[in-house]
Amino acid sequence: MTENKPLIIPELVALDADAGPGKEDVIEFLATTVAGAGRASSPDGLAADAKKRESTAPTGIPGGIAIPHCRSSHVLAPSLGFARLAEPVDFGAADGQAADLIFMIAAPDGADDFHLQLLAKLARGLMQSEFTDALRQAADAEEVARIVTGQVQPELLDDGAPVEDGAASETASAAETAEGGGAAEPKAAAASSAPGEGETVIVGVSSCPTGIAHTFMAAEALEQAGKDRGITVAIEGQGSGKIDALDPDLIKRASAVIFAHDLPVKGRERFAGKPVIDVGVKAAVNDAGSLVDKALAAVDDPSATRVPAGGESSEESEEGSEHWARRLQRSVMTGVSYMIPFVAAGGLLIALGFLLAGYDVANLYEKISISDYSLWNLPGNEFVHEIKNSAGDVVGTETITVSQSGLLLYIGWTLFLLGQAAMSFLVPALAGYISFGLAGRPGIAPGFVMGVVAVEVGAGFIGGLVGGILAGYFAAWLAGLGVPSWLRGLMPVVIIPLGTTLVVGAVMYLLLGLPLASLMTALQDGLTSMSGGGSAVLLGIILGLMMCFDLGGPVNKAAYLFGTAGLSAASASNTAPYEIMATVMAAGMVPPLAMSAATFLRSRLFTKAEVENGRSAWLLGLSFISEGAIPFAAADPLRVIPATMAGGAVTGAMTMAMHVGSRAPHGGVFVAFAITNFGGFLLAILAGTVVTTALVIVLKGLGRNADGKKSTEAQAAAAA
Numbered sequence: 001m002t003e004n005k006p007l008i009i010p011e012l013v014a015l016d017a018d019a020g021p022g023k024e025d026v027i028e029f030l031a032t033t034v035a036g037a038g039r040a041s042s043p044d045g046l047a048a049d050a051k052k053r054e055s056t057a058p059t060g061i062p063g064g065i066a067i068p069h070c071r072s073s074h075v076l077a078p079s080l081g082f083a084r085l086a087e088p089v090d091f092g093a094a095d096g097q098a099a100d101l102i103f104m105i106a107a108p109d110g111a112d113d114f115h116l117q118l119l120a121k122l123a124r125g126l127m128q129s130e131f132t133d134a135l136r137q138a139a140d141a142e143e144v145a146r147i148v149t150g151q152v153q154p155e156l157l158d159d160g161a162p163v164e165d166g167a168a169s170e171t172a173s174a175a176e177t178a179e180g181g182g183a184a185e186p187k188a189a190a191a192s193s194a195p196g197e198g199e200t201v202i203v204g205v206s207s208c209p210t211g212i213a214h215t216f217m218a219a220e221a222l223e224q225a226g227k228d229r230g231i232t233v234a235i236e237g238q239g240s241g242k243i244d245a246l247d248p249d250l251i252k253r254a255s256a257v258i259f260a261h262d263l264p265v266k267g268r269e270r271f272a273g274k275p276v277i278d279v280g281v282k283a284a285v286n287d288a289g290s291l292v293d294k295a296l297a298a299v300d301d302p303s304a305t306r307v308p309a310g311g312e313s314s315e316e317s318e319e320g321s322e323h324w325a326r327r328l329q330r331s332v333m334t335g336v337s338y339m340i341p342f343v344a345a346g347g348l349l350i351a352l353g354f355l356l357a358g359y360d361v362a363n364l365y366e367k368i369s370i371s372d373y374s375l376w377n378l379p380g381n382e383f384v385h386e387i388k389n390s391a392g393d394v395v396g397t398e399t400i401t402v403s404q405s406g407l408l409l410y411i412g413w414t415l416f417l418l419g420q421a422a423m424s425f426l427v428p429a430l431a432g433y434i435s436f437g438l439a440g441r442p443g444i445a446p447g448f449v450m451g452v453v454a455v456e457v458g459a460g461f462i463g464g465l466v467g468g469i470l471a472g473y474f475a476a477w478l479a480g481l482g483v484p485s486w487l488r489g490l491m492p493v494v495i496i497p498l499g500t501t502l503v504v505g506a507v508m509y510l511l512l513g514l515p516l517a518s519l520m521t522a523l524q525d526g527l528t529s530m531s532g533g534g535s536a537v538l539l540g541i542i543l544g545l546m547m548c549f550d551l552g553g554p555v556n557k558a559a560y561l562f563g564t565a566g567l568s569a570a571s572a573s574n575t576a577p578y579e580i581m582a583t584v585m586a587a588g589m590v591p592p593l594a595m596s597a598a599t600f601l602r603s604r605l606f607t608k609a610e611v612e613n614g615r616s617a618w619l620l621g622l623s624f625i626s627e628g629a630i631p632f633a634a635a636d637p638l639r640v641i642p643a644t645m646a647g648g649a650v651t652g653a654m655t656m657a658m659h660v661g662s663r664a665p666h667g668g669v670f671v672a673f674a675i676t677n678f679g680g681f682l683l684a685i686l687a688g689t690v691v692t693t694a695l696v697i698v699l700k701g702l703g704r705n706a707d708g709k710k711s712t713e714a715q716a717a718a719a720a
Contacts, residue, residue, distance in 0.1 A: 005077050005079075006153060007078055007079060007122070007148070007149070007152055008080040008082065008144075008145050008148045008152075009037065009145055010140075010142050011033075011036070011037040012034060012037050012039070012079060012080060012082060013082045013141035013144045014029070014030075014082070014083045014084070014141075015083075015138070015140070015144070016084060016085075016086045017029065017083045017084065018085075019083055019085060019089070019102075020089075020608055021087075021089065022089065022608070023054065023066070023068070023089055023090065023091050023092075024051055024054075024607060024608070024609040025089075025607075026066075026083065026085070026089050026102055027050045027068050028047045028608065028609060029083065030050075030068070030081040030104035031043045031044075031046040031047035031050060031104065031106075032047075033081045033104075034046060034081040034104060034106050037079070037081075038076070039075065039077050039106065040072070040075050040079075044612065044616070045073070046070075046072050046074045046106060047609075049072035049073075049074065050068045050069065050072070050104065050106075053070040054068055057282065058091055058092025059091055059092075059214075060091030060092045060093030060094075060099050061093055061094075061126070061217065061285050061286070062093055062095040062097065062286055063093075063095070063097070063129075063132060064088060064093075064099050064100050064101060064132075065093075065099055065102075065126055066089075066091035066093070066099035066101070066102045066103070067102075067103045067104075067126065067217075068091075068102070068103075068104050069103075069104065069107070070105075070106065070107070071108070071109050072106065072107075072108070072109065073108070075108040076108070077108070078106070078107050078108060080103055080104070080106070080122065080148060080152075081103070081104035082101075082102070082103055082104075082135075082148070083104075084100060084102075084135065084136065084138075085099070085100045085101075085102060088100040089102075094282070094285075094286035094287070101136065105122070121151060121152040121216075122151060122152045124216050124217065124219070124220035125148075125152070125220075126217055127217050127285075131147070131151060134147050135147060199231065200255055200296070200299070201231070201232045201250060201253045201255060202226060202231065202232070202233045202234075202254060202256050202258060202292065202295050202296075203233075203234050203235070203236070203246055203250060203251050203254040203257055203258075203271070204222065204233070204234075204235045204236070204257050204259060205235065205237075205238055205257075205258075205260070205265050205266075206218035206219045206222070206235050206236070206237050206260045206261060206284060207238040207260075207261040207263040207281060208262050208263070208281045214262075214281045214282060214285055215237045216237045217285050218235070218237075218260045218281045218282075218284035218285050218288070219235035219236075219237045221285055221288035222235050222258060222260065222284055222288045222291065222292060224288070225289045225291070225292045226292055228289070229296075233292060234250055235258070238261070238265070238266055245267070248270070251271060254271075254274060255274075256274060256276070256277070256295040256296070256299050257271045257274045257275065257276045257277070257295070257307055258276070258277045258279075258284070258292070258295050259276060259277070260279055260280065260283060261278075261280070261281055262280055262281050271307040272307050272308065273306055274306060274307055275295070275301070275304040275305070275306055276305055276306060277294050277295045277298065327438070328438075328469070330437060331434050331435075331438045331469075331472060332434055332465070333437075334433050334434065334437035335429070335430045335432070335434035335465075335468055336430065336557050337433075338429055338432075338433035339429045339430045339433070342422050342423065342425045342426050342429050343423070343560075343564065343665065343666060344666055345419075345422045346419045346420070346421070346422030346423035346425075346426070347419065347664055347667060348419070348666055348667050348671070349416070349418045349419030350415075350416055350420065350423070350664060350665070351419075351663075351664035351666070351671040351673075352412070352419075353412045353413065353414075353415035353416025353417075353418075353419060354412070354663060354664065354673070355673050355674070356404070356411055356412030356415065357402070357404045357409045357411075357412025357413050358403040358404045359663060360401075360402045360403055361402060361404070361409070361412055361413050361416050362416070363400050363402065364400060364402065364413060365416070365417070365420060367383075367385045367398075367400065368383045370413055370414065370417060373410060375407075378405075378407055378409075378410050379405060379409055379413070380405045381402050381403065381404065381405035381409070382401050382402075383399070383400045383402075384397050384398070384399055384400075385397065385398040385399075385400055423665070424455075426461070426564070427454050427455050427461055427463070427464035428449075428452050428455070428464070429448070429451065430451060430461060430464045430468060431447045431448065431450045431451030431464040431467045431468030431471065432444050432445075432447035432448035432450075433447065433468075434447060434464075434465065434468030434469055434471075435448075435450070435468045435469075435471040435472035435475060436472070437472065438472025438473055438475070439471075439472045439473075439475035439476040439479060439496075440479070442475050442478075442479055442491070442492045442493075442497060443471060443472045443475040443476070443496075443500070445501065446474075446497055446504060446505075447467070447468045447471045447472060447475075449471075449501050449505060450464070450467025450468055450471045450505065450508060451467060451468065453467060453505055453509060454466075454508070457509065457514070457516070457517050458517035458520065458521070459512075459516035459517045459520050460517075460520040460561075461520075461558075461561040462516055462520045463512075463513070463516040466512065466516060467512075470507065470508075471501075471504045474499075474503060474504050475497075475500040478495065478496045478499055478500060479491065479492070479496055523562075524562070530542075536579075537656055537657050539580070539652075540583050540587075540649075540652035540654070540656030540657070541649045541652050541653045542652070543562075543584055543652045544583070544590075544648035544651055544652025544653065545645050547560070547584055547588045547626065547648050547652070548587060548588070548591055548626075548641075548645045548648030548649075549641065549645060550641075551591055551626045551627060551629050551630050551633055551641075556588070556626060559584055560584055560588070562580070563580050563581040563584035563585070563665070564581065564665045575659075575661055578661030578662055578676070579656060579660065579661050581661070581662045581663075582655055582661050582662035582675060582681060583651075583655040583660070585624050585662055585665075585666070585667075585668065586651050586655045586681055586688070587648040587649075587651045587652045587655070587688065588648075589621045589626070589651075589668055589685055590621070590644065590647045590651050590688040590689050590692055591621070591626055591628070591629035591633075591644040591647070591692065592617040592618065592620045592625065592626065592627075592628030592629045593618055593621035593685070594629075594644065594647055594689045594691075594692035594693045594696060595613075595614055595617050595628070595629045595640070595692075595696065596614045596615070596616075596621065596628075597689060597693045598614070598692075598693045598696045598697055598700075599615075599617075600614060601693065602697050602700070602701070605697065605700040605701060606632075606700070607635070609631075610632060613628075613631050617629065622668050622670070623667070623668045623669075623670065624666055625668075629644060639696065639700055640696060642695070642699075643691075643692045643695035643696045643699060646691055646692060647688035647689060647690075647691040647692030647695070648692075649688075650687050650688045650691050651685055651687060651688030652684075652688075654680070654684035655680070655681065658684065659676075660675065660676065660678075660680045660681045660684065661675065661677070662674055662676075662681075669682075
């Protein structure tokens with residue numbers, strides 16, 4: 001379990017801080033504060049995770065408070081960063097009030113129930129004016145730490161001061177043991193003894209995507225609203241940690257139900273038949289009183305909406321309410337994201353193998369077994385390959401000569417084979433995790449099998465895409481079937497993988513294999529045929545546009561997969577696949593390099609966060625990681641994406657025109673040894689970067705001038 005340090009210490013507090021004009025500036029400021037206190041390994045990584053969460057929904061709440069929060073692999077211990085701002089910043093609160101009290105809730109990916117309960121206590125405290133007033137009046141960081149610790153970890157206070165981290169761990173551990181594994185006393189359960197005979201009772205559930213902040217603020221706000229009206233309101237917070245379930249007797253006594261949730265309600269069937277108010281979690285945080293009033297009105301309203309019977313099916317239908325196109329797109333991108341590590345690792349290992357053993361090490365692949373050699377039996381530079389017929393009889397021999405020998409050949413050969421092994425998972429991983437995105441864990445095994453089938457029938461990544469989608473939908477359909485209780489345990493581990501693999505595999509082999517293989521072959525032949533003559537430049541433009549259109553999305557990956565798929569067919573007499581690979585890689589390097597240059601040359605056109613991203617984007621660009629430009633494109637797609645596509649098209653055209661080739665599928669400038677005409681490679685990248693940088697600066701400048709003009713006109717109108 002994570003060491004139980006105090007969630008907040010004076011080093012995590014900043015009073016009357018000037019963190020910047022925007023909420024992203026404040027998030028970066030607090031992330032730096034948390035990292036500076038030794039609670040996070042990377043301020044940039046923590047800030048990125050918090051901003052990603054912020055982009056899903058504003059974290060401002062009424063009363064001048066904001067709670068940016070996230071789970072992050074960069075967090076070393078659950079922590080609360082706090083800033084009392086000198087100038088309030090807008091965090092999108094419903095009441096329109098800018099926030100001066102900012103809490104950053106930073107939880108590790110593996111935060112346990114005990115810590116999540118402490119964070120829940122903070123969330124509840126933020127809904128109490130006494131708590132927030134004390135924070136606004138605190139004289140120093142030590143007082144803030146003491147106030148917050150008194151709210152979330154009162155057992156750590158010793159003579160009015162937070163104890164040291166080590167003692168905190170012991171004290172918190174003792175508290176955890178006394179409270180039964182870290183779960184705080186269930187507030188809702190305690191409420192079951194509070195209502196008097198005949199008193200009105202309202203129960204409910206709150207939940208938010210992160211399960212840390214809004215979940216418990218909504219619960220506290222609703223319960224406080226109930227107290228103001230002289231009734232009992234008990235809310236079950238379905239957060240990230242252990243759920244303290246409502247007392248069944250209390251649910252039975254309840255007159256109405258409030259669901260304030262952004263996730264499916266677990267155990268909905270417990271409330272079947274009762275009048276229900278069903279809203280998003282922020283509605284409860286922003287105006288809990290009106291929800292309680294609506295619930296009271298629904299008690300005597302015969303036409304009020306009620307919780308349907310069969311809660312599990314209702315929950316499942318809620319999970320399936322996502323539009324099918326959005327769900328499919330999300331699943332495909334899941335497959336792509338899981339596939340990329342195989343490509344990156346495999347491509348760089350192959351490039352290193354070439355560096356040590358020479359390019360002709362590829363001639364040994366699938367012909368000579370490396371297991372015949374060892375560090376004590378190093379290979380020479382000549383190998384005899386036996387040629388066998390279909391019956392397995394030796395019908396001749398072939399002598400393979402390579403330029404390298406000895407230790408370097410052996411190590412390079414090993415790296416090359418490891419890279420080939422990683423690359424062989426490219427299509428299976430794509431199909432497997434597309435299926436996983438559609439059907440969850442039961443879809444992984446059949447999805448991987450469909451990827452292998454796609455490779456077997458020659459359908460490539462198109463076959464993997466289709467096979468993964470079919471496997472995912474079929475597995476999800478099987479998972480939704482009503483089966484006897486004795487069979488449910490076998491469904492995810494036996495029935496679904498077996499049935500899906502059998503049915504979809506048969507469809508792939510018997511029906512779809514040949515058409516998909518023909519489509520893949522036609523696509524490859526069509527694009528490859530353009531690599532010769534005057535069409536080569538046009539092909540370069542097309543590939544450049546594709547690589548820079550969505551910066552790591554499906555179109556980008558389709559171009560990249562086309563480039564990597566052709567490498568296996570390359571040879572001394574057929575260098576077109578090498579040229580296509582170089583074009584794809586060069587064009588993909590342009591967007592992050594250009595955005596880094598633009599933020600350096602015209603930093604005033606970008607936000608503080610974008611300038612910070614620009615400082616690292618150049619390295620991502622040199623490494624051929626197009627995703628380094630995504631933050632810029634996401635913030636301003638109408639200006640950034642056209643500019644990156646223009647630069648990518650220039651680079652693609654020049655790379656093909658100069659016949660630049662790359663034997664490595666990844667690595668950027670760091671695999672220079674695997675690139676022919678490296679000077680032309682750099683020149684093409686430089687030209688594309690200049691074009692994109694210039695266009696971004698011009699378009700951003702025009703946008704800034706337009707915004708300034710609109711602002712001036714608005715001010716003039718207001719003055720008039």
